[in-house]
Amino acid sequence: MAAPTRPSAQQPSEPSVDPAAEGATVEGVPGAQAAAVPGAPADVEQVAAGGSAARDTWRAFRRQPLGVLSLGVLGVLVAVAVLAPVLADYPSGTGSSVLAPPSAQHWFGTDNLGRDVFAQVVWGSRSSLLVAAGASALAIVLGTAVAVAGAWWPRLDALVGLVVDLVLSLPVLPLMILVAALVGPRTTTIVLVIAAFSWPEVTRVVRSLALTVVRLPYMDAARLLTPSATWIITRHLLPAVTPVVVVSVVLTASRAVLSAAGLAFLGLGDPRSWSWGRVLFEAQQAGAMSSAWWLTLFPSLAILALVLAATLASIAFNDARDPRSRVRR
Amino acid sequence: MSRGSRAAAAVVAAAALALTACAPSAPEGEGSGDGGATGSGVGPLVVATTTDVVNFNPLIGNSRTDSWVTDLMYPRLLHINEDGEKEAALATDWGYSDDLTGYFEIRDDMSWSDGEPITAEDVAWTLQSVLDDQPAGTLLGQMGAVESVEAVSDTRVELHLSEPDAVVVPEVGFWAVVVPQHVFEPEGSLADFANDAPQADGSWVSAGPYALTEVQRGQSYTMERVEDYPLADDGAPNASEVVFRVYPDVNTELLALESGEVDLVANALPPSQVERLQSADGIEVAEVPGLGYAHLVYNMDEPRLAQVDVRRALAAAVDYDTIREVVLQGQAVSAGSNPLIPVLSQFAPEDAEEYAFDPQAARDLMASAGVDDTSFRLLYNLTDPVMAQAAQLMEEQAAEAGITLELDGRERNAYLAATDAGDYDVYLGNFAIMDDPVTNFRLSYLPGGVINYTHVDDPDLTALVEEAGRQLEVADQVPVMQEAAEIVKDQVYDNIMYTQNLYIAHSDEWSGFVVQPSELLSVVNPVSLANATTAG
Numbered sequence: 001m002a003a004p005t006r007p008s009a010q011q012p013s014e015p016s017v018d019p020a021a022e023g024a025t026v027e028g029v030p031g032a033q034a035a036a037v038p039g040a041p042a043d044v045e046q047v048a049a050g051g052s053a054a055r056d057t058w059r060a061f062r063r064q065p066l067g068v069l070s071l072g073v074l075g076v077l078v079a080v081a082v083l084a085p086v087l088a089d090y091p092s093g094t095g096s097s098v099l100a101p102p103s104a105q106h107w108f109g110t111d112n113l114g115r116d117v118f119a120q121v122v123w124g125s126r127s128s129l130l131v132a133a134g135a136s137a138l139a140i141v142l143g144t145a146v147a148v149a150g151a152w153w154p155r156l157d158a159l160v161g162l163v164v165d166l167v168l169s170l171p172v173l174p175l176m177i178l179v180a181a182l183v184g185p186r187t188t189t190i191v192l193v194i195a196a197f198s199w200p201e202v203t204r205v206v207r208s209l210a211l212t213v214v215r216l217p218y219m220d221a222a223r224l225l226t227p228s229a230t231w232i233i234t235r236h237l238l239p240a241v242t243p244v245v246v247v248s249v250v251l252t253a254s255r256a257v258l259s260a261a262g263l264a265f266l267g268l269g270d271p272r273s274w275s276w277g278r279v280l281f282e283a284q285q286a287g288a289m290s291s292a293w294w295l296t297l298f299p300s301l302a303i304l305a306l307v308l309a310a311t312l313a314s315i316a317f318n319d320a321r322d323p324r325s326r327v328r329r
Numbered sequence: 330m331s332r333g334s335r336a337a338a339a340v341v342a343a344a345a346l347a348l349t350a351c352a353p354s355a356p357e358g359e360g361s362g363d364g365g366a367t368g369s370g371v372g373p374l375v376v377a378t379t380t381d382v383v384n385f386n387p388l389i390g391n392s393r394t395d396s397w398v399t400d401l402m403y404p405r406l407l408h409i410n411e412d413g414e415k416e417a418a419l420a421t422d423w424g425y426s427d428d429l430t431g432y433f434e435i436r437d438d439m440s441w442s443d444g445e446p447i448t449a450e451d452v453a454w455t456l457q458s459v460l461d462d463q464p465a466g467t468l469l470g471q472m473g474a475v476e477s478v479e480a481v482s483d484t485r486v487e488l489h490l491s492e493p494d495a496v497v498v499p500e501v502g503f504w505a506v507v508v509p510q511h512v513f514e515p516e517g518s519l520a521d522f523a524n525d526a527p528q529a530d531g532s533w534v535s536a537g538p539y540a541l542t543e544v545q546r547g548q549s550y551t552m553e554r555v556e557d558y559p560l561a562d563d564g565a566p567n568a569s570e571v572v573f574r575v576y577p578d579v580n581t582e583l584l585a586l587e588s589g590e591v592d593l594v595a596n597a598l599p600p601s602q603v604e605r606l607q608s609a610d611g612i613e614v615a616e617v618p619g620l621g622y623a624h625l626v627y628n629m630d631e632p633r634l635a636q637v638d639v640r641r642a643l644a645a646a647v648d649y650d651t652i653r654e655v656v657l658q659g660q661a662v663s664a665g666s667n668p669l670i671p672v673l674s675q676f677a678p679e680d681a682e683e684y685a686f687d688p689q690a691a692r693d694l695m696a697s698a699g700v701d702d703t704s705f706r707l708l709y710n711l712t713d714p715v716m717a718q719a720a721q722l723m724e725e726q727a728a729e730a731g732i733t734l735e736l737d738g739r740e741r742n743a744y745l746a747a748t749d750a751g752d753y754d755v756y757l758g759n760f761a762i763m764d765d766p767v768t769n770f771r772l773s774y775l776p777g778g779v780i781n782y783t784h785v786d787d788p789d790l791t792a793l794v795e796e797a798g799r800q801l802e803v804a805d806q807v808p809v810m811q812e813a814a815e816i817v818k819d820q821v822y823d824n825i826m827y828t829q830n831l832y833i834a835h836s837d838e839w840s841g842f843v844v845q846p847s848e849l850l851s852v853v854n855p856v857s858l859a860n861a862t863t864a865g
Contacts, residue, residue: 092721092725093722093725094651094655094722098601098655098658099601112599112600112601112718113655113656113718113722114655181739181740181742181743182743184737184739184743185711185738185739185740267711267712267740268740271711271717271720271721271736271738272724272736282714282718284578284580285599285712285714285717286599286601286602286714287578287579287580287583287598287599287601287602288580288599288601288602289580290580290583290584290587291583291602291605
């Protein structure tokens, strides 16, 4: 396989991928050295090296108040989702006070059937986070696999580039609406639909880094050691792109929440489970948006909190894993 | 024919007002019609709607906005008044001259906006073209017994029937919209003519109180008053213009009404907003009786649902009172589980008793039917807020009876397609206008009927419905129809839940609206908009 072996002289001309490539060296090179001596010691050394890089990143991350705060917000949201049954009764049935503003009894007010909006937001976090996790996991796996395959097999890369550009140029929302409407609004459908239109973003980011990494000297060294593409990809290429993947996970997840809320607001959410988008949709359907502000404010705040925290946390992580920005601080 | 006075609809309306338990603002049907102001100085009436006009040809399947706009352009032979009775419009007299001949006598004082008089020829050509070209729409379904239509004089149209049919004349009279032959005939098939381009002078040839002069897609439809409209109290419309303005949804419509940007919201109010707007400053809420119903239908093609006990069990697993009280805020009238709904006062039995909500009885019935799998898929339109919320409550109520209702809410078009394909166990939906019970029973309960969603084929029921259609006098139809309705109710071929009362909000500066039943007519009908005024 004629892998391109362009020297690292190219690096200064590509400042955008430079820090990432450097990050890759931190984790990737020890692995390449260890490859000379297959067996247990290599694993130990790799884990140790990886561990110390992770420790450095974590230390740097902790020094960023916004990052820590965002992580805290994300933690609270996950806790709310997990503890939903403890925090509130499942919103069902009907209540006597219809469209009541927030009060001590109903912290977030009630909707047009007299149901507690607080309970809806709390239980809504479950399906919203589930969609976020499911859709981003699928998108990440697919997106990374395609990106790495394209980077490793140059002939495939032209096709990958074409498909990614094609999918990225599609009008995503109308297509999501079409698919969700045809297949029927189910949580699994929503997850699949969002994942199907999110993976190219991941591929684009991962591919640009992977293309740089495969040209680095240590990859050539690995090729000399083994003919196994699988081994090199899993041991060297994937670890090298892991940091961007982590950032992508968070961003894709937050975008998935927005997409899911958008679909639910258009009436294409799963009618059998609560989500933040569904609370907004029902408020709109009831014609209560202008008169009952609490119906729209609280689910919107929840969406804002999740998306903002995810974005800030990923920015903070990106800074923290970059050794040069660590030095600057 | 369908004349004669009825008071039950008024009783129904009064009962609904009592239920809402708040300051009633009765629709100002009459009373404010002072003779003086003949249009001079009455500004434009701005009406909010949520969709564009898709079709300017009134004979092709219509959305609500299409109907509201084209009803102001093209006359109907008959109108339906607040009590659900047919009344004269373009036609002044109608009926049967013998068993196989129906007739309409039409006014001689109406003309198209280009000066051509409206004659029986226009009416006959419109009806005959519907028979020949078969445009998709409700009208064709009402004309099954009509073989041909002819104009026997300038003002008399005759319908030649293949068999005696008691309901064809009033039904065709209401559903037919008369179009100008001299404009439509050169355009070829009625089924394909979009009628979306004006004449050379920039307007459409029409014969309503207002003439369409300007179309801005996605924004507004401007209609100017005509000089002469005999159906208006003063012989001419009052407002200088009627402008339909398009808004994204009911929330923005209500904001526009409250800010004074529009004078009338054509779409019925969501139930939860009625009380608030009734007490809002500057806004009046008109009550419009419903002329249709919401119902549950059990698909008998599904083997379990072919058993009457299973259908009875499902009917006992719905808490109808709660749905009416909570989802509809009490703005609905129980139909007593009878397809002869109370608004059809001549037909409705007085003591119709609703299926009782009884989870234990439902369990017993399900057990006696020997059905172990008590999971059923419920199809509904999830963009209809009332149906969507009712479905959620039904799911929880059925669970009390050990029945799983699997919610299958779909976006409108997917829902309509699934309905046509019979892709459901239980169907939840509603009809806006069920003005004639005989026609309704034919379409709903005869094998092959277009809205026979139960897929019922019961020879006894079929015989009764056909028998009723042969009775030319309403009084003779009633006992037959009541017997048929009893079968439907006893066998749970159709589970009629309620008729919803509708509320329309408008600025209190405007008065003189004339209420007609259903959201399609409500206060946006041509007579109402012609009589509306800011004076007095």
